[in-house]
Amino acid sequence: MAEKYELRRFRAVGKDSADYAQGTAWLRGVGIGFYDEPRKDEFVDKIMAMYRVDNREMTGVYQPDGVAAHSLSADVPVATFATLRKDLNIGYGRQLEAQLVTAVTVRGTHRRQGLLRRMMTEDLAAAKADGVALAALTASEASIYGRFGYGVATFERSIKVDTGPRFRLRHEPVGSVEIADRKVLLDLAPEVFARVQRAMPGSISRQEAYRLRSSGTLGRDGSEDEAIRCALHYDAAGSVDGYVSYKFAGWDAKPYTMEIVDLVAATDAAYLELWQFLGSIDLVERISWQDAPVDDPLTWALEDPRCVESSDQRDMLWLRILDPLRVLGARRYSADGTLVLAVRDSLGFAAGTFALAVSGGVATVTPAPEAEPELSLDVADLGSIYLGAVCPVTLTAAGRITEHAPGAALTARLMFAVERSPHCLTHF
Numbered sequence: 129m130a131e132k133y134e135l136r137r138f139r140a141v142g143k144d145s146a147d148y149a150q151g152t153a154w155l156r157g158v159g160i161g162f163y164d165e166p167r168k169d170e171f172v173d174k175i176m177a178m179y180r181v182d183n184r185e186m187t188g189v190y191q192p193d194g195v196a197a198h199s200l201s202a203d204v205p206v207a208t209f210a211t212l213r214k215d216l217n218i219g220y221g222r223q224l225e226a227q228l229v230t231a232v233t234v235r236g237t238h239r240r241q242g243l244l245r246r247m248m249t250e251d252l253a254a255a256k257a258d259g260v261a262l263a264a265l266t267a268s269e270a271s272i273y274g275r276f277g278y279g280v281a282t283f284e285r286s287i288k289v290d291t292g293p294r295f296r297l298r299h300e301p302v303g304s305v306e307i308a309d310r311k312v313l314l315d316l317a318p319e320v321f322a323r324v325q326r327a328m329p330g331s332i333s334r335q336e337a338y339r340l341r342s343s344g345t346l347g348r349d350g351s352e353d354e355a356i357r358c359a360l361h362y363d364a365a366g367s368v369d370g371y372v373s374y375k376f377a378g379w380d381a382k383p384y385t386m387e388i389v390d391l392v393a394a395t396d397a398a399y400l401e402l403w404q405f406l407g408s409i410d411l412v413e414r415i416s417w418q419d420a421p422v423d424d425p426l427t428w429a430l431e432d433p434r435c436v437e438s439s440d441q442r443d444m445l446w447l448r449i450l451d452p453l454r455v456l457g458a459r460r461y462s463a464d465g466t467l468v469l470a471v472r473d474s475l476g477f478a479a480g481t482f483a484l485a486v487s488g489g490v491a492t493v494t495p496a497p498e499a500e501p502e503l504s505l506d507v508a509d510l511g512s513i514y515l516g517a518v519c520p521v522t523l524t525a526a527g528r529i530t531e532h533a534p535g536a537a538l539t540a541r542l543m544f545a546v547e548r549s550p551h552c553l554t555h556f
């Protein structure tokens with residue numbers, strides 16, 4: 129069924145190009161899929177400009193035989209899909225290029241005809257042929273992407289922090305925090321984030337939209353957001369090593385709340401001192417943050433950890449391994465040991481048996497089709513344990529991983545651990 133549709137891939141072009149309208153019609157298709165309000169032309173132009181910076185590839189699926197009378201024009205795709213390539217921190221500062229998948233929609237009238245399956249399998253095959261070893265996405269629903277070999281690899285949560293009298297942080301400041309003009313983030317945000325990218329397992333380098341949103345240059349409706357404020361953290365030597373951009377929720381919202389738009393800290397001290405600043409804002413009783421880490425130093429630094437109200441803990445980054453030899457070989461491991469992994473992959477990209485031998489943290493990975501596996505797992509589960517955020521022992525208890533050699537899951541847990549809890553601050 130899905131084969132009869134025409135599938136086109138293209139990249140964003142400048143406004144003066146004859147192909148510009150193809151991209152804007154594609155964006156309209158995405159808006160239909162996600163029930164967005166139609167965007168003004170100016171906003172669309174800004175989005176297209178960002179897509180150019182990120183070199184995003186758009187895929188559109190089009191009606192093969194024209195469209196029915198009164199239907200949307202044939203230029204608007206019935207299904208959309210987009211990719212961009214960014215680096216993923218895979219632990220100990222190592223980076224691996226990932227195919228990021230986003231903007232997946234299939235129009236309600238065309239669902240369950242295999243359009244997603246076609247777009248996804250063709251894209252994964254093309255990425256693998258292009259030498260990309262893994263793909264990643266964030267999922268609207270947790271039941272969609274496992275069948276394509278994606279596994280949950282990091283988590284996040286929403287928090288509300290009571291900044292009333294209970295809020296006291298056990299931390300002696302080593303730097304300082306200053307309010308700044310929000311526009312300084314256009315330059316500073318990417319610089320600070322680049323340091324986080326080098327240090328934080330699970331981090332993904334950011335697309336252009338982030339510095340524009342954090343600085344209030346691109347608000348939710350596409351215009352400047354004058355309500356965004358910004359504070360910078362300076363280390364003892366006076367260099368900026370962290371920032372927070374934030375917005376007051378208004379005098380009608382009780383308790384009076386400051387919403388974090390973006391909080392990025394390159395050091396532990398910067399993180400805690402930005403929180404000290406947030407906790408000290410007069411008249412504000414609560415700070416809310418949608419992108420908080422699950423394993424959060426804030427909770428442990430507070431004299432009263434119950435100041436933090438946590439909700440909606442959820443899957444964040446999903447990984448799809450395409451080339452196990454490269455992906456396993458690229459990592460540094462926390463413990464020495466050997467493991468024979470039998471990997472299943474219904475799409476065939478990563479199936480096989482692989483011997484992983486680690487000495488001094490350095491891996492040697494070889495195909496081992498004749499070896500007795502110690503662990504058998506689906507490629508989605510390999511994606512889950514890859515960044516050290518999901519425990520192989522738990523996946524064994526859940527019946528997802530089969531342990532053939534006693535203790536192999538624990539060995540995997542120790543080997544795949546990373547230097548600090550993985551967290552991804554980049555949504556795409």
Ligand SMILES: CC(=O)SCCNC(=O)CCNC(=O)[C@H](O)C(C)(C)COP(=O)(O)OP(=O)(O)OC[C@H]1O[C@@H](n2cnc3c(N)ncnc32)[C@H](O)[C@@H]1OP(=O)(O)O
Pocket residue numbers: 161162229230231232233234235238239240241242243244245246265266267268269271272275
């Ligand atoms: C990375 C991102 O962009 S996440 C955003 C995903 N998009 C959305 O949530 C927007 C609203 N939903 C949609 O646009 C569509 O329903 C999609 C994209 C989720 C699915 O597209 P479809 O073309 O209908 O999927 P397709 O027909 O290829 O189905 C492939 C398989 O996934 C299954 N599937 C599809 N959607 C869902 C779902 N929401 N939940 C569970 N299973 C699903 C199908 O049953 C099918 O299973 P099978 O191959 O084992 O038979």
